[in-house]
Amino acid sequence: MRLRPPLKVALAETVDALPREPGLAYEPKFDGHRMVVFREGRGDREDREGGGVVLQARSGRIVTAAFPDLAAAARELPDGTVLDGEVVVWRDGRIDFAAVQGRAFATPGRAPALARRLPASYAAFDVLAADGADLRPLRYTARRERLVELLAGLGPPIQAVPMTTDPEVAAAWYETLPAIGVEGLVVKRLDQPYKAGRRAWRKLRHTDTWDAVVVGFTGAQERPASLVLVLPDDDTPVVSSPLPAALRARAGAALRDLAPGEPGTAMAVGIGEVPYRSVPPRLMAEVETGTTRHTVTTVLRLKDTS
Template sequence: MDWPVSVALAQAVPTLPVGTDLHYEPKFDGHRLVMWRTEETVRLQTRAGRDVTRHWMDLALAGMQLPPGVVLDGEGVIYVGGRINFGAAQSRANSTPARARLLAEQHPATYAVFDVLHHPVHGDVRGWSYVRRRALLEQVLEEHGIEPPIQAVPTTTDVALAQVWYDVLQTQGVEGLMVKTGSSTYRGGSRQWRKVRHAETVDAEVVGYTGPAARPRHLAVRLPDGRTALSQALKAPLAAEMAQVLAGAPRPRRAWTAGGEPYSAVVTGTVVEVLSGTTRHAVVTVTRVR
């Protein structure tokens, strides 16, 4: 399997899906990280394919427990005061490597793993069903005595228990639930999973920006209804995070929103959360990058 791997994605749904062959997982509020255990070391990849090992060295060191050849998919999560803190994870991801080391000393990260993509014996297992991959994941963690900060997210087929998780775990910083079909394979780039979350946000695809790519002023986003709109003026942390994404994007072209505002159009493959109450307006409010 070649680096970087394209990760499976989720689409937001308003209510908890119910049906046969559905599996529910708490949705931990962190940064998506793929953990690659190579013959000599551990590398960590973002959803967009960037190498962020130096920002999450505490997790990279923990990953040395794994046998070479294992590739895992999960979330880098940080607890502050016993509660998951997305802001702390975002600060770690947007910091310099030197600053990230200091932050790791204050608040070590946890790797909430929910999938296995490659195994030293079975090779690429993305074509296996979710149920079979989940069993393999649990087997790897148990056989090799893998301990925190690497731990598997809980999973259940009991919709009543899933509803309890949804209602109760919010106080711990869990933002909702992920729903996966047991027979489904792992399809990178596909929104094959579903997510139900507490926040009043919707997902929007980043299709462009205004200003320089190194310091974007606004994002152009495609909303769920197909409209393209500009975001509010980006604050420095969000602008810096998007600058890293845009640095690897192809050359932009000139385009205009439905309201006539010009922007630099580019394919990013990046999704942001937008406050749902702002989607009726020409300017929408972006809360964070997913």
């Protein structure tokens, strides 16, 4: 049975030290836009926008039209292939998270121009299906071998992420890769199947803070009550905890020149779905996430990327 969108993706839990037990694989963690790539078989009904390719975000949202460059590259994959990975945009030798989020939320009309100005790369770290067969029950080592085989002749912009089983190499990556915007590692067991929707992997990051893209606000634009944010590796907007008074004033000043867009709803901890006004993804915030009963996202400061 062929895999179809939407698919739940495997997740990772945070650890505070590099795991070193036997039987582990280590991969750089690219903070970008999580994406599942479906290359439909020739006998399937072809997606009108992607020409046989469907691109799915972590939330299940179909983003094919936002990434015409990756859709075109994915047509070179064998029919019946499904990949899991991360979309990134490189600027001046570093990963630009705001740029990739701007692309992810682009309208179909703006997407081609953005693809030319900010070309995307796809860092594939798993293969979920090949030749139409579901590979998720296989151990990681078998899936990794098949992934490398599938992508060997393809080249950029779709490539397999680096992998090592040597913890000393992984430790060196952890110390050196932040220079290009790679802030951590993902650690996987070699004998583990792909566990969709479960936190079976582990991730190690340098900091407990994140750069998030501001995609909206609640309250008045000149003095917002909260910011609506998109975090790395996700595309589901979340509402921050209420902003303190001083930060409300700074946020209002930063939002002043951004024309509000369509209204939407996002999840606020302890409240549920709340309405918000969207803004173009040109403002970033440094945030921290803490967990009591639910995950709370707190804005620490604003980072203007315009």
